[in-house]
Amino acid sequence: MQSSLSISVSPHTSLTVQRSNRNALEPLAFAPPSKPLNLRFCGLTREALGFSSLRRNSDSFRFRLSSSARVRRADKFFVSASLSDNGSPPKTFDYDLLIVGAGVGGHGAALHAVEKGLKTAIVEGDVVGGTCVNRGCVPSKALLAVSGRMRELQNDHHLRALGLQVSAAGYDRQGVADHANNLASKIRNNLTNSMKALGVDILTGFGTILGPQKVKVGSDKVVTAKDIIIATGSVPFVPKGIEVDGKTVITSDHALKLESVPDWIAIVGSGYIGLEFSDVYTALGSEVTFIEALDQLMPGFDPEIGKLAQRVLINPRKIDYHTGVFATKITPAKDGKPVTIELIDAKTKEPKDTLEVDAALIATGRAPFTHGLGLENINVATQRGFVPVDERMRVMDSNGNLVPHLYCIGDANGKMMLAHAASAQGISVVEQVTGRDHVLNHLSIPAACFTHPEISMVGLTEPQAREKAEKEGFEISIAKTSFKANTKALAENEGEGLAKLIYRPDNGEILGVHIFGLHAADLIHEASNAIALGTRIQDIKLAVHAHPTLSEVLDELFKSAKVKAHVSGPVSEPIAV
Ligand SMILES: Cc1cc2nc3c(=O)[nH]c(=O)nc-3n(C[C@H](O)[C@H](O)[C@H](O)COP(=O)(O)OP(=O)(O)OC[C@H]3O[C@@H](n4cnc5c(N)ncnc54)[C@H](O)[C@@H]3O)c2cc1C
Ligand SMILES: NC(=O)c1ccc[n+]([C@@H]2O[C@H](COP(=O)([O-])OP(=O)(O)OC[C@H]3O[C@@H](n4cnc5c(N)ncnc54)[C@H](O)[C@@H]3O)[C@@H](O)[C@H]2O)c1
Numbered sequence: 001m002q003s004s005l006s007i008s009v010s011p012h013t014s015l016t017v018q019r020s021n022r023n024a025l026e027p028l029a030f031a032p033p034s035k036p037l038n039l040r041f042c043g044l045t046r047e048a049l050g051f052s053s054l055r056r057n058s059d060s061f062r063f064r065l066s067s068s069a070r071v072r073r074a075d076k077f078f079v080s081a082s083l084s085d086n087g088s089p090p091k092t093f094d095y096d097l098l099i100v101g102a103g104v105g106g107h108g109a110a111l112h113a114v115e116k117g118l119k120t121a122i123v124e125g126d127v128v129g130g131t132c133v134n135r136g137c138v139p140s141k142a143l144l145a146v147s148g149r150m151r152e153l154q155n156d157h158h159l160r161a162l163g164l165q166v167s168a169a170g171y172d173r174q175g176v177a178d179h180a181n182n183l184a185s186k187i188r189n190n191l192t193n194s195m196k197a198l199g200v201d202i203l204t205g206f207g208t209i210l211g212p213q214k215v216k217v218g219s220d221k222v223v224t225a226k227d228i229i230i231a232t233g234s235v236p237f238v239p240k241g242i243e244v245d246g247k248t249v250i251t252s253d254h255a256l257k258l259e260s261v262p263d264w265i266a267i268v269g270s271g272y273i274g275l276e277f278s279d280v281y282t283a284l285g286s287e288v289t290f291i292e293a294l295d296q297l298m299p300g301f302d303p304e305i306g307k308l309a310q311r312v313l314i315n316p317r318k319i320d321y322h323t324g325v326f327a328t329k330i331t332p333a334k335d336g337k338p339v340t341i342e343l344i345d346a347k348t349k350e351p352k353d354t355l356e357v358d359a360a361l362i363a364t365g366r367a368p369f370t371h372g373l374g375l376e377n378i379n380v381a382t383q384r385g386f387v388p389v390d391e392r393m394r395v396m397d398s399n400g401n402l403v404p405h406l407y408c409i410g411d412a413n414g415k416m417m418l419a420h421a422a423s424a425q426g427i428s429v430v431e432q433v434t435g436r437d438h439v440l441n442h443l444s445i446p447a448a449c450f451t452h453p454e455i456s457m458v459g460l461t462e463p464q465a466r467e468k469a470e471k472e473g474f475e476i477s478i479a480k481t482s483f484k485a486n487t488k489a490l491a492e493n494e495g496e497g498l499a500k501l502i503y504r505p506d507n508g509e510i511l512g513v514h515i516f517g518l519h520a521a522d523l524i525h526e527a528s529n530a531i532a533l534g535t536r537i538q539d540i541k542l543a544v545h546a547h548p549t550l551s552e553v554l555d556e557l558f559k560s561a562k563v564k565a566h567v568s569g570p571v572s573e574p575i576a577v
Contacts, residue, residue, distance in 0.1 A: 088211070088212075089211075089212040089213050089214075090213055090214060090224040092224075093213065093224045093225050093226045094121070094223050094224050094225060095118075095119050095120060095121045095201070095223065095224070095225040095226070096113070096118035096119045096120065096225065096226050096227065096433075097109075097110075097113045097118045097119070097120045097121075097225055097226070097227050097228075097229065097430070097433065098120075098121050098122075098123065098215055098223060098224075098225030098227075098228050098229070099113075099120070099121070099122045099123065099228075099229045099231055099426075100122075100123045100207035100209075100215060100228065100229070100230050100231060100232055100373070101122075101123070101124065101125075101130065101207070101230065101231035101232040101233055101410070101412070102122045102123070102124035102128045102129070102130060102191075102195075102202065102231075103129065103130020103131055103132060103133075103231060103233045103410060103411075103422065104129070104130060104132045104133065104137075104410075104419040104420075104422050104423050105130075105231040105233070105409045105410030105411075105419075105422030105423055105425065105426050106122050106124075106130070106229070106231035106409075106410075106426065107122075107128075107129075107191050107194075107195065107423070107426075108422065108423025108424070108426040108427055109229055109231065109409065109423070109426025109427065109429060109430055110122050110195055110198075110200045110426075111194065111195070111198060111200075112426065112427045112430040112431075113200075113430045114198040114199060114200055115198075116430055116434045117434075118430070118433070118434065120199075120200050120201070121200065121201035121202075121203055121223065121225070122195065122200055122201070122202055122203065123203045123204075123205065123206075123207035123215065123217050123223075124202065124203070124204060125204075125205060125206035125207065127188060128188055128191055128192045128195075128202065129184070129187065129188040129191050129192075130233050131233050131234065131235075131411070132419040132422075133184055133187050133188050133191060134184050134188060135252065135253050135256060136252070136256075136419070137419050138183055138184050138187050139180035139181065139183060139184045139256040140180075140252070140256060140273075140276055140277075140280075140450075141183075141450055142179050142180035142183040142184075143176065143179075143180050143256070143258065143280045144276060144279060144280060144450045144451075144452075145179075146171065146176050146179065146280075146283070146284075147279050147280045147282075147283035147284065147452065148283075148452045150169060150171060150283040150284065151283050151452050153166055153169035154169050154283075158493055161493045162493055171284065173258060173260075173261055173284075176258055176284075177257060177258040177259070180256060180257075180258065181257070203217045203221070203223065204217075204218070205217040205218025205219075205221065206218060206372065207232075207373070208372065208373060208374040209228070209230075209373060209374035209375065209377055209378055209406075210222065210374060210377055211377055211378060212378060212403075212404065212405065212406075213225055213226065213227075213228065213405055215228060216374075226405060226433075227405045227406075227407070227429075227433045228405060228406050228407070229393075229407045229408070229409055229426065229429055230370075230373065230387055230395070230406070230407065230408040230409070230412055231408070231409050231410050231412065231422065231426065232368075232369050232370055232373060232410075232412045233368075233369050233410055233411045233412055233422075234366040234367060234368050234369050234411035234412065234417065235366065235367055235369050236251035236252060236253060236362065236366060236367070237364055237365045237366055237367040238251065238362050238364070239326075239327070239328075239362075239364055241328045241329045241330070242268075242327065242329070242330040242362055243330060243331060243332055244332075244362065245332035247259075247260075247332065247333075248262075248332045248333040248339050248358070248359045248360070249330055249331075249332045249339060249359070249360045249362065250359065250360070250361055250362070251361070251362050251363075252273050252277070252361070252363065255277055255361050260359070261281065261284045261285060261286055262281075262286055262357075262358035262359035263285075263286060263287065263358050264286065264287045264288075264289070264357045264358045264359075265281055265286050265287075265288055265289075265357060265358060265359045265360065265361060266288075266289045266290075266291055266327075266339070266341055266355060266357045266359070266360045266361070267281075267288055267289070267290050267291070267360075267361045267363055268291045268327045268330070268341075268360060268361065268362050268363060268364055269291070269292065269293075269362070269363035269364040269365065270290045270292040270297040270298050270299070270321070270363075271298070271299075271300055271363060271365070272300075272449050273361075273363035274290065274292075274361070274363040275298060275309075275313070275449055275451055276449060276450055276451060277361055277363065278290070278313070278314075278317075278319055278451075279313065279450075279451040279452055282317045282318055282319060283452075286318075287318040287319070288317075288318065288319045288320075289319070289320050289321065289322070289355065289357065290314075290319065290320070290321035290322070290323075291321070291322050291325060291327050291341065291343065291355075292321065292322070292323045292324075292325075293324070293325065293326050293346045294323065294324070294346070295323055295324050296323055297310055297314060297321055297323060298310070301449075301455065301457065301461070301514070302457065302461040302462055302500065302512070302514045303461070303462065303463065304462065304498075304500060304514075305455060305457070305498070305500065305514045305515075305516050308498055308516050309451075309455055309516055312453070312496055312516075313451050313452075322343060322352075322353065324345065324346045324347065325343040325344065325345060325346055325352050325353070326343065326344050326346050327341050327342070327343060327360075328342050328343070328344050329341070329342040330342075330360050330362075333358070333359075338356040338357060338358060339356065339357050339358065339359060339360050340354060340355070340356055341354065341355040341356075341357065341360060342354050343355065366411060366417055367385055368382070368384075368385040368386045368387070368411060368412045368413075368414060369385075369411075369412065370382050370385055370386070370387055370412055371385075375387065378395075378397065378403055378406065379397045379398050379399070379403075380395055380396070380397050380398065380403060381397075381398040384414075386412065386413055386414035387408040387412050387413050388413075389407070389408050389413045389415070390402065391439050391440075392407075392428070392429075392432055392437075392438075392439060393407045393408060393409050393413065393425050393428065393429050393440075394406070394407055395407060395408050407429045407432075407433075409422055409425035409426045409429060410422030410425060410426070413425075415442060416442055416445060418445065418447055420445065420446075421442070421445050424440055424445065425440055428440040441531070441532060443458075443459050443460070443531060444458065444459070444528050444529075444531040444532035445458070445528065446458040446524040446525060446527075446528040448520065448521035448524065450521060453494065453496065453497060453516065453517050453518050453519075453520060454515075454516075454517070454518070454519065454520040454521045455514075455515070455516050455520055456514070456515045456520040456521045456523065456524035457512070457513065457514045457515070457524065458512065458513050458524055458527050458528040458531060459502070459510065459511050459512035459513060459527075459531055460502060460511050460512040461502075461512060461514070462478065462500075462502055462512070464512070465502045465511045465512055468511075469504075474504055474506060475504070475505060475506065476502055476503065476504060476505075476511060477502075477503055477504075477505040477561065477562065478500065478501065478502055478503075479500070479501040479503070479557055479558075479560045479561040479562075480498060480499065480500050480501070480557070480560075481498070481499050481553055481554075481556040481557045481560060482495075482497065482498055482499075483495050483496065483497030483498065483499075483517040483518065483550075483553060484496075484497075485556065486548075486550060486552055486553050486556075487547070487548035487552075488548040488549050488550050488552070489517065489518055489550060489553070491548065492518060494517070494518040496517065497515070497516055497517020497518060497520070497553070498515070498516050498517065499513065499514070499515045499516075499517070499523070499553050499554060499556075499557045500513065500514045500515075500557075501513050501527075501537075501557050501558070501561055502514075503537055503561055503563070505561075505562055505563055505564055506564055506565065507536065507563075507564075507565050508536035508537040508538045508539075508561075508563040508565050509536060509537075510527060510530055510531050510535075510536075510537060513527035513528075513554075513557070515553070515554075517550075517553070518550060519550050522550075523550055523551060523553060523554055526540075526551065526554050527554065536563070536565070537558050537561045537563050538563045538565055538566060540558050541555075541558040541559045541561070543555070
């Protein structure tokens with residue numbers, strides 16, 4: 001229904017829509033206040049126009065205008081209103097918990113919900129497993145497993161040191177691609193079967209939130225649930241001006257299929273995806289050119305670890321780079337012409353260079369996938385596409401109020417775009433809806449980059465720790481150990497590596513741990529568990545590690561820290577054996 005209504009705007013503060021004709025918008029607009037209305041102004045939602053705080057009385061609506069509101073005194077709007085039962089919360093529910101999105105976040109939440117006795121359903125609009133299983137962690141680690149072996153087999157110096165002789169190593173591109181694809185299928189089946197076996201209902205179709213505790217699945221099925229978790233994940237972010245053709249200008253979605261191994265590939269962005277793919281491509285014979293907007297490669301890592309990573313993972317390989325530049329325009333290869341990349345200086349915005357390469361991989365981050373989710377039906381406005389949540393993953397509406405019974409986990413909330421973070425957030429939400437308050441400590445969540453060797457980290461980087469220490473008035477200390485002093489690493493002829501601990505010398509609190517070296521991704525968990533459990537260095541340094549293992553790198557690290565406090569944890573009674 002559409003009607004022109006008179007509008008008065010008191011500049012910068014409020015806007016009133018006055019009913020000029022008693023029939024206008026009847027019976028929709030002046031329904032009882034318990035019936036929520038969907039109002040649109042010339043087709044736009046009030047959130048999009050910057051109107052908030054709807055107040056209704058019998059003849060008018062009143063909105064508060066935010067500072068960004070796009071409205072002037074003389075503006076005329078066609079106002080349409082719709083009213084449905086969608087807005088009122090149902091009294092009984094089909095499920096205790098409904099999860100929208102069956103990626104790793106949704107899967108983790110579903111399994112924990114069933115364990116807690118909740119009747120659970122999960123909605124998936126594409127394939128179970130989401131990004132991680134189908135287009136992320138899983139196939140990329142399959143490719144990295146190949147690149148690790150290729151590197152080793154091609155490293156004559158390393159092999160000779162071990163007394164090995166291997167004739168020339170080669171690979172079959174399709175065979176490598178099949179390995180990645182087969183692994184993704186296998187894990188996808190495992191995930192699906194684990195949910196089916198536990199009694200999670202898998203509902204196939206795109207999920208749209210219709211109103212409180214109510215979701216439409218596909219075109220017509222409506223499902224109600226006491227609690228709802230949004231777990232809709234993310235998609236590759238491609239900056240404006242970059243044309244992706246899926247063949248010569250690609251994102252990770254395409255690269256993981258390994259349809260070709262270009263002779264020369266530019267990788268735009270030197271974060272996780274860029275770095276991992278540089279490891280794969282160079283092992284398979286490509287030359288790589290990094291294009292990074294910030295002043296250094298791998299800007300997200302602790303700077304000292306970043307420098308070491310550059311010395312080992314970049315400089316000796318067939319990789320060159322341009323830092324401090326944006327790729328503003330990328331045109332795919334066509335009619336025998338190569339891919340062209342226009343670079344501008346990131347600070348001055350002046351044109352800097354034009355590159356011609358065989359292919360370009362765009363690895364400039366990920367964008368939340370929240371489009372079409374129906375958030376406007378519950379008065380939630382996304383922030384750059386991300387769903388706003390508090391520290392308990394509870395969704396907040398446009399007025400900053402919590403939306404009852406609605407949570408968002410994983411890449412869609414943008415807190416930490418990692419598979420295990422999504423899953424941990426899901427478990428945390430289930431704990432809350434089953435009556436146990438739980439706040440996930442994101443500083444205890446580890447991250448790893450699966451290059452050869454690997455990089456891993458948990459907690460703060462050194463600059464972040466220094467900033468916090470200055471603000472809060474405490475001191476920090478740094479301890480380091482080298483893989484060169486570790487027997488197992490030397491036995492493997494893999495002594496290149498460093499572990500770094502950032503801590504408080506006054507009380508032994510672990511602020512951050514960063515590792516570069518063989519199996520760094522596995523080694524980080526002793527540190528992340530210690531942070532999660534609040535274990536202090538003076539306690540953990542008494543723990544015993546098997547010899548000879550790589551885990552002794554961390555043992556040495558904790559032992560080398562100089563903490564002023566004495567043993568602070570409970571000491572268990574020795575067991576008589
Ligand atoms: C190349 C690459 C490598 C990666 N490697 C790692 C790694 O090694 N380790 C790591 O921790 N992380 C890694 N990540 C990141 C990781 O994949 C993500 O953090 C993780 O997948 C996020 O999980 P999620 O459940 O939030 O979302 P997703 O996995 O994206 O799942 C969301 C699901 O929701 C579905 N969906 C979306 N909207 C709707 C809707 N309205 N209705 C129904 N269904 C919907 C989608 O189809 C999808 O299946 C990698 C990412 C990439 C791209
Ligand atoms: N091993 C893992 O855990 C793993 C692996 C892959 C991806 N991921 C996740 O996937 C997400 C996406 O990864 P990613 O590597 O795409 O993002 P990222 O945020 O890690 O890195 C993106 C990089 O691109 C640069 N950049 C952005 N726009 C640019 C432009 N126009 N020109 C040049 N440089 C530009 C940024 O400065 C940044 O260094 C990450 O958040 C990560 O958590 C994790």
